[in-house]
Amino acid sequence: MLYHLLYPLGHFNQHLSFFNLCRYITFRSLVALIIVSLVSIIWGKYFILFMKRKQFGQIIRDDGPKTHLKKSGTPTCGGVFIIGSILVGLFFTGNFFSAPLLATIFVMISYLILGLMDDYLKIQKKNSKGISAKGKLLWQFLTAIIVLAVLIKFKIINTYIYLPFAKGAIADFGYFYILFGSIVIVGFSNAVNLTDGLDGLAIGSIITSAATLAIMAYVCGHKEIANYLYIPYIEGAGELSVLALAMVGAGVGFLWYNSYPAEIFMGDVGSLPLGGILGTIAVVTKNEFLFIIIGGVFVAEAVSVTLQVISFKLRKKRIFKMAPIHHHFELLGWPEPKVIVRFWIISIVLAIISIATLKIR
Numbered sequence: 001m002l003y004h005l006l007y008p009l010g011h012f013n014q015h016l017s018f019f020n021l022c023r024y025i026t027f028r029s030l031v032a033l034i035i036v037s038l039v040s041i042i043w044g045k046y047f048i049l050f051m052k053r054k055q056f057g058q059i060i061r062d063d064g065p066k067t068h069l070k071k072s073g074t075p076t077c078g079g080v081f082i083i084g085s086i087l088v089g090l091f092f093t094g095n096f097f098s099a100p101l102l103a104t105i106f107v108m109i110s111y112l113i114l115g116l117m118d119d120y121l122k123i124q125k126k127n128s129k130g131i132s133a134k135g136k137l138l139w140q141f142l143t144a145i146i147v148l149a150v151l152i153k154f155k156i157i158n159t160y161i162y163l164p165f166a167k168g169a170i171a172d173f174g175y176f177y178i179l180f181g182s183i184v185i186v187g188f189s190n191a192v193n194l195t196d197g198l199d200g201l202a203i204g205s206i207i208t209s210a211a212t213l214a215i216m217a218y219v220c221g222h223k224e225i226a227n228y229l230y231i232p233y234i235e236g237a238g239e240l241s242v243l244a245l246a247m248v249g250a251g252v253g254f255l256w257y258n259s260y261p262a263e264i265f266m267g268d269v270g271s272l273p274l275g276g277i278l279g280t281i282a283v284v285t286k287n288e289f290l291f292i293i294i295g296g297v298f299v300a301e302a303v304s305v306t307l308q309v310i311s312f313k314l315r316k317k318r319i320f321k322m323a324p325i326h327h328h329f330e331l332l333g334w335p336e337p338k339v340i341v342r343f344w345i346i347s348i349v350l351a352i353i354s355i356a357t358l359k360i361r
Contacts, residue, residue, distance in 0.1 A: 025218060025238045028093040032246040036089035040253020043081050048257060048264050051075035056123050074262060077119050079270020082250045083112050089246040098239035099156045103147045104280045105243075110143040111189060111276040115269035130268065140189060140276070144182035147280070152178065157234060157284055164290040164357040167230040184288045185279035191298035192275030194305055194324045199262035200255055201326060201340045205297045205347040206274055207251040212294050212351040213281045214244035219358065220285045229358050232286045240281050247277060260337045290357060296350040297343050300325055 021027045052075055086108075094101060118130035131139075151157045152175075159177035160169035173180055196202035219225045221238025254270075257263040266274075275298070282291035292299055304325035311319045320328040329339045 025221070025241050028095075029214065029218075029242045029245040032089040032093040032242050033249040035092055036085045036246045036249030037252045039088050040081060040085035040250045041256050043085060044078070044253055044257050044264070047078070047081040048075050051077060051264065074265060076123070076265045076267040077116070077269050078254055078258065078264040078266040079112070079115060079268070079273065082254050082266060082270050083108065083273055085250045085253060086243070086246045089249060090243065093242050093246070095239045095242070098236035099151065099154065100234065100237045100284045101239040101243060103151055103156070104240060104277055104284065107143055107147055107185065107276045107280045108273045111140065111273035112269060114139050115267065115272040118272075119267040119269050136190075136272075137186065140186040140272075141182050143276075144185040144280075145178055147185075148178045148181045148283070151284070156236070157286070158232070160232070160286070161288070162232060162286045164287075164293070164354075165360055169232075181283040181288070184283050184291070185276060187302065188279035188282070188291070188295060188298060189272050189275035191295070191302040192278070193268060193271040195298050195301045195326070196266060196271040197324060198326055198330075198336055198340050199260040200258050201343055202271060203251045203255050203258055203266065204340065204344040205295070206278070207248050207255070208344070208347040208351045209278055209291075209295050209298075210244045210247040210251065212354055213278065213285070213287070213291075214241040214248070215355060216285050216287050216290070216358075217241045217244060217281060231358070234285060237285055240284065243277065244281060247274065260340060290354055293350050293357075294354045297347045304328070 056075060056077060090105070096102060114131070114136060118136065121130040148157075152159060159173050159175070161171045161173055161177075161180075162169055192202055192206065195205060217240035218238050219229060220231050220234050221236065221240070223233050226233035254264075254266065258266065278291070278295065282288055282294075287294070301324040304320055305323045307319050308323035311317055321331040322328055326339050326343065330336060334342075
């Protein structure tokens with residue numbers, strides 16, 4: 001609304017020149033952050049009460065830490081008001097002429113529907129099993145493949161691969177890039193889902209990752225800055241900063257209620273689309289490998305599960321007391337809040353390192 005309705009007023013009427021501010025990504029990003037933070041905090045309160053009345057509570061896995069059994073029945077599906085708040089913010093601040101923004105919104109909504117179906121089945125069945133893993137992966141990959149194929153077809157993005165510390169592209173993957181990019185998007189969507197196991201752990205890391213990607217999106221969408229920093233220029237990618245900071249705002253609002261002890265959980269309806277957004281922004285801005293550092297907490301969680309499964313199948317032994325790795329530290333005796341805060345600290349440090357790579361090229 002700010003860009004499509006108010007900016008033209010300032011552009012064509014000198015008496016309303018104040019509205020020219022609406023053309024700037026930085027201004028609209030800040031407005032999105034404020035709007036979404038307030039909307040999510042206000043809406044979140046009533047959403048939690050609604051979920052309690054409907055008795056839509058979290059189903060806790062029997063094979064998880066026993067201390068988590070007391071969380072059974074805590075309202076879930078908080079991702080509904082997270083994504084809903086983001087959409088409200090984008091309605092007021094988004095530039096919907098941006099192909100990268102539209103592509104990312106498509107991934108977000110597709111994964112939102114998938115997560116909503118999965119959470120609904122879990123609640124209905126009264127167990128932690130929803131849609132099958134194969135079914136989820138098929139949906140996720142089809143969505144990512146369609147989006148990347150369209151972006152490459154219309155030359156919104158190219159098929160080159162870039163490394164954080166190298167100037168220029170190192171390789172051209174051609175149409176294999178569609179598969180590579182899809183793996184990044186789907187991988188991080190599921191990595192965020194695995195991280196969502198402690199109160200505030202996932203959303204805290206999402207906030208730092210989204211804030212970092214907001215910077216990356218802005219610089220790669222600004223031709224002069226991109227050329228100065230030797231990073232690829234992607235037309236329209238700067239608008240992803242608005243979405244990324246809307247995510248930060250929604251994360252702040254959700255953390256208001258999800259911090260220990262949590263009053264609500266995000267569920268798959270939150271973790272899958274939020275991870276999908278992060279993965280898509282990383283791919284569109286050509287930060288696929290840098291995002292391994294930015295989202296290092298998510299990577300560690302996913303790798304810990306992979307190693308645990310491989311080790312148990314091949315050696316019949318576990319590497320960790322429990323996977324994902326945050327449960328390992330719980331079983332070592334770390335209190336849940338300590339695990340959460342230490343992982344947040346790691347996420348912040350990794351974000352700072354990632355931003356520093358902009359000048360090391």
